[in-house]
Amino acid sequence: MTGFILRRLGESLLAVWGVVTIVFFVTRVLGDPAALLLPIGASPADIAQLRSQLGLDQPLIVQYGQFLLHAVQGDFGMSFQHSRPAMQVVLERLPATALLAFTAIAFGLIIGGIAGSVAALKRGRAIELVVMAVALLGQATPVFWLGIMLILFFGVNMGWLPTGGYGSWQNLVLPAFTLAVFVSASIARLLRSSMLEILKEDYIRTAKAKGLLRSTVFFWHVARNALIPVVTMTAILTGELLGGSVVTETVFSWPGIGRLIIQAIEAKDFPVIQAGITLIATIFVLINFLVDLLYGILDPRIRARR
Structure with a gap:
């Protein structure tokens, strides 16, 4: 180990x-x-x-x-634009990015988990086709287009939610939902595929033959094993979102790391660019490192292969 x-x-x-x-x-x-x-x-x-x-x-x-x-040492020099240490400027934007990322991941896991499970358990029925069609559409829809459409409908036409900014839960709804659409679609498709593979295994048929309740078979045998690839997908998506969702943060004027880097590029603020990208890479690599360790603990075969 x-x-x-x-x-x-x-x-x-x-x-x-x-x-x-x-x-x-x-x-x-x-x-x-x-x-x-x-x-x-x-x-x-x-x-x-x-x-x-x-x-x-x-x-x-x-x-x-x-x-x-x-x-x-975390020293990338002084920001040309803000006249403060570049890493300090970047870290100040991390809480906003983290709030947006974890909210989107949470909603994506809930919606995607339910949708993927339903599609797998109702294989061959109309509901599976509907769920998979919606999931495919969710993955294929450009984030910037979806964000603009949500702003026009809920912000401009209906006036229910603010079109951008930061500071209250209302400001969080539209950008988080925009990201959650892609996250939930990805999770749903992956979970369905994983569950269908698990349902073909011999130990599932054995569990059913023993007369175990359907809910017991699903939660203790199917869902637990099907979640392994979902953990990987979730880690990758979390790393990407924590790195700053550049398009979403820009569309909704969300003061996160992604928007900061875009502003730094426009202002030629090289210290902030370097600090921001380095922090993004570190977060992404750290998350994947922790996931690999978790896999190594849960499945010794992974340690042997790697």
Whole structure:
């Protein structure tokens, strides 16, 4: 087990390092940060002075080494736009993103879990076709289009809910529902497929032959085993949503990490871009690392394969 943990930890750290490295070099490829930050027509002397202040006059390999050293400490420099530590600016947006993500995941699990179970247990009937058609539509619908339609109907036409902003549960409803549609559709389709596979297993037929109640067979044998791939899907979706749902946060003016990164890109605020993407990668990798550990504990075969 120790070897499995160390191996997965090493892979996780390598993944974060790869993302951090890519972010560093991409921001350099986009152009000279000093020239981009100064107004058009700035003199070479002004550009050279700013390059010196930002440490951009040093060799690239030296800049990279210093960047990694500071990144390990969570120091990505001062935000050009906010005049505060970049990571502090990003972390201030994390609660809003987390609230939106966990609300969407919770609703998605409830709706998707019920829909997927019904579709599996009612296989071959009209209700299965309806559930799967709706789930497919939910996965295929563009998030930005759904968000705009919800704003127009519930916010503009009906006036029931605010069209954007942050601060009350009413502001949370539309963006959370927008994300929950995709989450629930993904969960429903995966759970149905997983449950249908479990229902074919010999131990399910054995349990039924023993005269166990249908509810007992469903909850203790079918549902428990069918949830394993759902856990993986949920972890992936949670990591993605915690990384900031850029489109949804932008459409609803939700002050999360995704919207912050878009604003930083527009303002050429490279420290915030680097801090934001690094935090997103770390969250995503950490969640997947914890899921792998859970799998390794529950199923020794996974440890053996990995």
